[in-house]
Every structure is written in structure tokens, then in C-alpha cells.
Amino acid sequence: MISIHPDNPQPRLIRQVLDQLQEGAVIALPTDACYALACLPGDKTGADRIRRIRQVDETHHLTLLCRDLSELGVYAKVDNTAFRLMKALTPGAYTFILPATREVPRRLQHPKRRTIGMRVPASPIVSALLEELGSPLMSATLQLPGDEHPLSEPWEIEERLGKVVDLVIDGGAGTLEATSVVDLTGDAPEVMRHGLGDVGFLDE
Incomplete structure (x- = not known):
């Protein structure tokens, strides 16, 4: 476990985390919602490990954590309507399902829909990691089967997952809620999961 200040992440510690990621680590990190599992997007073994920990198959959307909307636009096809909605809701506790571009490896896309989860978190720790890395992280909500x-508690994550993840970032307690998931692939936004981000205005 490594403790990083939730509001002012120490650059030296951020670099230590990146060193481990670049060596193939799967990490548990705090976000603006609950904790998440993460690895580098090009790390096939890491993505497979995350799916095993979560006990989900390839139809479960993994999510790219991006620095901002311009980076998100490299990996997903975004029309004007979707862009306006995401601009209003990011950064924040929302995951958007979008058509993937060719920049996203096929093995990370939904096998039939060719979609990908995209997210711009409002988290200083995640932002510092993404800024230093210069590219997205692959992630999944840290919710175990059953x-x-x-x-959302670093000590519990270390206790339960210490043998299957390589690093736990202690950035303080997270929330008990995951992000709200909004599918933007259809004619109108569709709420797939009600979570921390307010989506009441989309249900009206």
C-alpha cells in the first residue's frame, strides 16, 4: 500500500505508481466515486487479471480513464449532442458508453457492439497519474462478486485483494457508490446504471 494525499498528490509517489504500472501492475486506486482497479490499456495480462478479479467476461465494459474530453475524443466517436452532454457532466462521477475508435484495441471493446466505457474523473490522484502518463488508464469498478x-476502504481492499493486486493507493475512504453509466450510442441518452452522478434530468 502507498498513501497519496487526496488533494495534493506527491509527484514522487505518482511516479512510483507509474513505474509499477509500466512493469505490468494491476492497482487499486481511489476515484471521485468508489475505488477502481486499473492497468495500462495495452496490458492484455492486466485486463485479463481485472476481469478475473471481478469475475466478468468480455461483454462487461471496461472503462478508459481520460484526462479531458479532447483525449476522450481520440478513443471514442462523439457526435455534437453527446459532446454537449459530456461537457456539462465532466469531470465527474459518470461513465459514458460510446462507439470505440480504432485507437482502442479490439479485445477491450464490447465484442458485438464495438463500444467502450469512457470517463473523466474529478480526482486529483487520477488526474496526476494521467497527466504524468500522457495517456488513459484502463479501469473497472472495484466491486467483488457477491x-x-x-x-471504498483502502485497508479492506488490501486485506481482501492484497494477494491479487500489485499495489493499493490509499487516498482516503471512497464512496460506497459507483459511477452513473450513460449509454450515448442510441438516439437518446439511456441510463444503464444509477450511481453517484445525478442522472435525474435524463430520466424525465
Whole structure:
């Protein structure tokens, strides 16, 4: 476990985390919602490990954590309507399902829909990691099979997953809620999961 200040992440510690990621690490990190599992997008073994920990198959959307909307636009096809909605909601506790571009490896896309989850978190730790890395991170909500809520306490994550992840970032307690998931591939936004981000205006 490595403790990083949630509001003012120490650059030296951020670089230590990146060193481990570049060596193939799967990490648990705090976001603006619950904790998440993450690895580098090009790390096939890492993505497979995340799916095994979560016990999900390739139809479960993994999510790219991006620095901003311009980076998100490299990896997803975004029309004007989707862009306006995402601009209003980012950074924040939302995951958007979008058509993937060719920049996204096929093995990370939904096998039939060719979609990908995209997210711009409002988290200083995640932002510092993405800024230093210069590219997105691949992630999934840290919710274990059979659990009612995602994991949000670093000590519990280390206790339960210390043998299957390489690093736990202690950035303080997270929330017990995952992000809200909004599918932007259809004619109108569709809420796929009600989570921390307010989506009441989309249900009207």
C-alpha cells in the first residue's frame, strides 16, 4: 500500500505508481466515486487479471480513464449532442458508453457492439497519474462478486485483494457508490446504471 494525499498528490509517489504500472501492475486506486482497479490499456495480462478479479467476461465494459474530453475524443466517436452532454457532466462521477475508435484495441471493446466505457474523473490522484502518463488508464469498478457495494476502504481492499493486486493507493475512504453509466450510442441518452452522478434530468 502507498498513501497519496487526496488533494495534493506527491509527484514522487505518482511516479512510483507509474513505474509499477509500466512493469505490468494491476492497482487499486481511489476515484471521485468508489475505488477502481486499473492497468495500462495495452496490458492484455492486466485486463485479463481485472476481469478475473471481478469475475466478468468480455461483454462487461471496461472503462478508459481520460484526462479531458479532447483525449476522450481520440478513443471514442462523439457526435455534437453527446459532446454537449459530456461537457456539462465532466469531470465527474459518470461513465459514458460510446462507439470505440480504432485507437482502442479490439479485445477491450464490447465484442458485438464495438463500444467502450469512457470517463473523466474529478480526482486529483487520477488526474496526476494521467497527466504524468500522457495517456488513459484502463479501469473497472472495484466491486467483488457477491458484494452489495463497491469497496471504498483502502485497508479492506488490501486485506481482501492484497494477494491479487500489485499495489493499493490509499487516498482516503471512497464512496460506497459507483459511477452513473450513460449509454450515448442510441438516439437518446439511456441510463444503464444509477450511481453517484445525478442522472435525474435524463430520466424525465
